[in-house]
Amino acid sequence: MKAFIRPFIVTFFIVMFVLLMLFLWKYIDDLIGKGFEWYTILDLMMYASATNVAMALPLSVLLSSIMTYGTLGENYELVAIKSAGISLGRALYPMIIVVIVLSISAFVFSDYMLPVANLKFYSLLYDARKQKSASLVKEGVFNNSFPGYTIRVQRKDPDGQLLHGIMIFEKPVNGNGSNNVIFAQEGRMFRSADNTKLVLKLKNGIRYEETSGNTGYNPRQVLTRMRFKETETKLSLDGFTIKRTPENDFRSSFLMLSSSQLVHQHDSVSKSVVRDQAQNLPSIIPYIKYMSMPHKYTKPIPVFTRPRLLATVGGSYAKQLAALNNAMTEAKAIKDYNNPRTATYLDKLSTLRRYLVEYQRKFTLSAACLVLFLIGAPLGAIIRKGGLGLPVVISVIFFLIYYIISTIGEKSAKDGSLSPFIGTWISILILTPIGLFLSYKAANDSVLFDLEIYRRFFASLFKKKESQ
Numbered sequence: 001m002k003a004f005i006r007p008f009i010v011t012f013f014i015v016m017f018v019l020l021m022l023f024l025w026k027y028i029d030d031l032i033g034k035g036f037e038w039y040t041i042l043d044l045m046m047y048a049s050a051t052n053v054a055m056a057l058p059l060s061v062l063l064s065s066i067m068t069y070g071t072l073g074e075n076y077e078l079v080a081i082k083s084a085g086i087s088l089g090r091a092l093y094p095m096i097i098v099v100i101v102l103s104i105s106a107f108v109f110s111d112y113m114l115p116v117a118n119l120k121f122y123s124l125l126y127d128a129r130k131q132k133s134a135s136l137v138k139e140g141v142f143n144n145s146f147p148g149y150t151i152r153v154q155r156k157d158p159d160g161q162l163l164h165g166i167m168i169f170e171k172p173v174n175g176n177g178s179n180n181v182i183f184a185q186e187g188r189m190f191r192s193a194d195n196t197k198l199v200l201k202l203k204n205g206i207r208y209e210e211t212s213g214n215t216g217y218n219p220r221q222v223l224t225r226m227r228f229k230e231t232e233t234k235l236s237l238d239g240f241t242i243k244r245t246p247e248n249d250f251r252s253s254f255l256m257l258s259s260s261q262l263v264h265q266h267d268s269v270s271k272s273v274v275r276d277q278a279q280n281l282p283s284i285i286p287y288i289k290y291m292s293m294p295h296k297y298t299k300p301i302p303v304f305t306r307p308r309l310l311a312t313v314g315g316s317y318a319k320q321l322a323a324l325n326n327a328m329t330e331a332k333a334i335k336d337y338n339n340p341r342t343a344t345y346l347d348k349l350s351t352l353r354r355y356l357v358e359y360q361r362k363f364t365l366s367a368a369c370l371v372l373f374l375i376g377a378p379l380g381a382i383i384r385k386g387g388l389g390l391p392v393v394i395s396v397i398f399f400l401i402y403y404i405i406s407t408i409g410e411k412s413a414k415d416g417s418l419s420p421f422i423g424t425w426i427s428i429l430i431l432t433p434i435g436l437f438l439s440y441k442a443a444n445d446s447v448l449f450d451l452e453i454y455r456r457f458f459a460s461l462f463k464k465k466e467s468q
Contacts, residue, residue: 001094003071008064015059019052020045031128044128047121050114054365057106059399061099062372066391068095069380078381088443092377099373103366110365111259118255126250146198146235163187166202168233181208182233198235205231254358262362266355273348276341283341284334349416356420357413367428368402374435378442402427 024031024045031041072078081091143151154165166187170180184205192199209224250256257265375398383390405427413423 001098004064004068004095004098007067008060011063011067012056012060015056015063016049016052019056020049023048023052027125027128040124040128044121044124047117047124050117051121053106053109054114054361055403057102057365058368058372058402059395061102061369062376062399063391063395065095065099065373065376066380066383066395069377070383070385070391071380073381073384078384088378088381089439095373095377099369103369106369107362107366110362115256115258115261118253119250122253122255123250149235161189163189163200166200166205168200179210182206182231192234196236200233200235202228202231202233204229207231254354257358259359259362262355262359266352266359269348269352269355273345273352276345276348280341284337350414353414353416353420357410357424360420360424361410364406364424364428367425371428371431371435372398372402375431375438378435378438381442382438398431402431405430 031044069078072081078088078091082088139153139156141152148171150169150171152167153163156163164186166182166184168182168184170182182202182205184202186204187200187202190199190201191197205228207226207228209226211222211224252265254262376395379394379398380391383394385391406424409418409423409426411423412418413420417423418426
């Protein structure tokens with residue numbers, strides 16, 4: 001157990017670190033340069049780490065089990081255990097208990113803690129991605145981020161605070177007010193103490209104000225020019241401070257629900273689908289005029305061929321043509337009426353599948369830990385290599401197989417190609433026989449991964465061909 005727990009903890013944190021770096025690489029453009037406080041970034045990384053447990057835990061179990069039993073095999077400790085009359089299955093009992101405890105903990109985490117972590121993570125990420133860039137003023141660009149102002153700076157010093165060649169257009173926000181223009185040779189930019197204002201201290205400039213005439217008989221515009229040695233302009237930073245969206249807006253999402261909540265939501269949507277289906281036939285009865293419709297579905301309505309249908313109408317050709325046009329109009333009306341109902345019905349079916357997929361995922365994490373240990377432990381006993389060399393390569397290969405199959409299965413379950421149960425459990429169903437096969441080979445001292453055996457086999461095969 002000690003030989004397993006140490007590499008498990010190390011590999012778990014290594015995998016978590018790698019996944020966290022992938023997260024930062026994916027969302028680097030949405031996070032950098034927006035003026036977030038350090039604790040906001042820390043919260044986001046902490047919640048992202050919690051959401052990555054579903055991927056890091058199975059990989060850590062697989063890698064640490066291969067390393068543990070590979071090290072035991074490499075040091076001939078498994079040989080000593082078997083020589084003492086203890087089978088490999090008996091030697092796996094302590095580790096099976098540890099992995100079962102890990103699997104139960106994984107289920108508790110995925111059912112109680114993961115929905116909360118998803119809620120915190122996705123709500124914070126949503127607000128962070130909406131946040132405007134904190135690169136408040138760029139060189140040679142007209143910046144319209146501040147309401148009522150347009151700013152252009154010719155050049156900035158490397159510190160980013162000293163500005164040169166400043167041009168500021170003041171625009172009336174509601175259309176009321178005057179249009180003002182400020183030109184300044186230089187200025188300094190900094191935030192206010194409460195971090196709600198951007199202060200521009202301008203030096204050596206001119207301010208132009210354009211206002212309407214004060215007297216009723218003189219409607220001409222009045223232009224005022226003022227020179228200044230130093231002045232100060234304050235701009236609002238409301239658009240640059242993160243504003244948190246209420247978490248209740250995200251609480252109904254699939255990833256934010258526990259297993260009991262998923263079951264409750266699934267039952268509610270199922271009842272809604274049943275009610276909609278019961279209203280399908282009564283809703284189209286008012287559109288049918290030429291035949292009596294039953295109140296309940298009994299059997300399919302007989303389909304008439306075109307000559308027989310026209311014969312039932314009778315009369316002249318114009319009368320038959322009018323009947324056909326009326327029928328086409330009513331058929332189109334029924335189709336237009338049912339199109340939104342069909343879209344709603346398909347959307348609810350997709351929602352039901354998503355609820356079932358998320359419900360099954362609460363259990364697949366625990367099952368994945370057990371199955372990957374069932375693969376990793378006998379695989380380590382067969383290859384007899386410890387450390388971070390060959391075990392890492394093999395564990396990554398098996399984990400990629402598990403992850404790819406799981407992703408394809410869940411996607412197929414969501415779009416209706418597979419049932420939600422099969423789609424979420426297909427990777428477990430495929431890997432379990434592989435784990436049982438490897439356990440059988442390891443219990444019988446198989447040389448499945450002994451390269452020397454394969455080299456001898458192919459060498460003898462080529463010699464036979466040359467002799468022939």
